[in-house]
Every structure is written in C-alpha cells, then in structure tokens.
Amino acid sequence: MKKKRVLMIVIVVILLLLVGCIIWKKLGDKQNPVPIIKEQTPTNPVAESGEVVGFSGESKLIQLTEKNYEKEVLQSDKIVVIEFCNTWSEDCKVQEPILEVFAAENPEVKIAKVDTDAEIGLKDYFGINAVPTIAIFKEGKIERKVVGVVQKEKLTDLINK
Secondary structure (H helix, E strand, O other): HHHHHHHHHHHHHHHHHHHHHHHHHHHHHOOOOOEEOOOOOOOOOOOOOOOOOOOOOOOOOEEEOOOOHHHHHHHOEEOOOOEEEEEHHHHHHHHHHHHHHHHOOOOOOOEEEEOOOOOHHHHHHOOOOOEEEEEEOOOOOOEEEEOOOOOOHHHHHHHHH
C-alpha cells in the first residue's frame, strides 16, 4: 500500500514537471527578452546587370569612424541610421544598396556605415556581434538596433516609431 502511494506521488510529480516544461517552452517562444529585431534576408535589389535598382549616382552613405562619430552622430540634428557591416558579408552587400536608395529618397535622415573590421572600437562599444546591424539614433541617443537585412519600408517604420 505504501509503495503504491509513493509510486502515485512520483507519477504526479513527473506529470506536473512535464506540464510545467511545456508551458514554460510556449511562454518562452512568445516572449523574446532581447530587444533586437531579427530580419530575414530579402531578395537582392541589384539587377542582373549589376546596377542597383532605384539608385543612381554617388554614394550618400557617410563612412563613420571613431574620429568623426561625435560630429556625425552625437552632434547631428537629424535622425542617424548606422549600418554596422564588413566587406565580406553577403548580407551587408545586400543591405548597402537598400540604404543608398533610402538615403536618396530621405535626405532628412543621415545614413552612415561602420566597417566593423576597421572600426573595432565602435563595434565593441555598441556590442555588435552580427552584421549587418542597423542602429537608429535620435538626438544622439540610440533608439533601437536591428540585426539582419532591413528593407527600406521596414526602415521607415522603425524610424517613425
């Protein structure tokens, strides 16, 4: 009788643990504690001819370094969008033409890029672990970071939030 009771208690405890694990897993899937948005890699806006779709002319992206960071970002009266990238990442190669088109269409927003291989200090300061990462600054303060390729419509939404 006593063995039967102990066995029943053990079974109930195991069932409660399983149910608790299932609930915890489901809640964990819905609640992302990291305030970083991950984007899916979109199609490349570069035509088969090699030209950027919707972009023509000279680059509008500012090359950001530790030397010009204060002037270009902290002292800027515009919203600043920074792309943290490198030269060898395929996703960065997709993101840059999107930013070029965005910059041409939105002169009220300053667009800059940081080469994370060359500007390790800025990369470490902002805790950049993946490229491309887009950071949006308003009044010299970082508002949000987005990891992955961001389409210009989504970028507009993020800036207007």
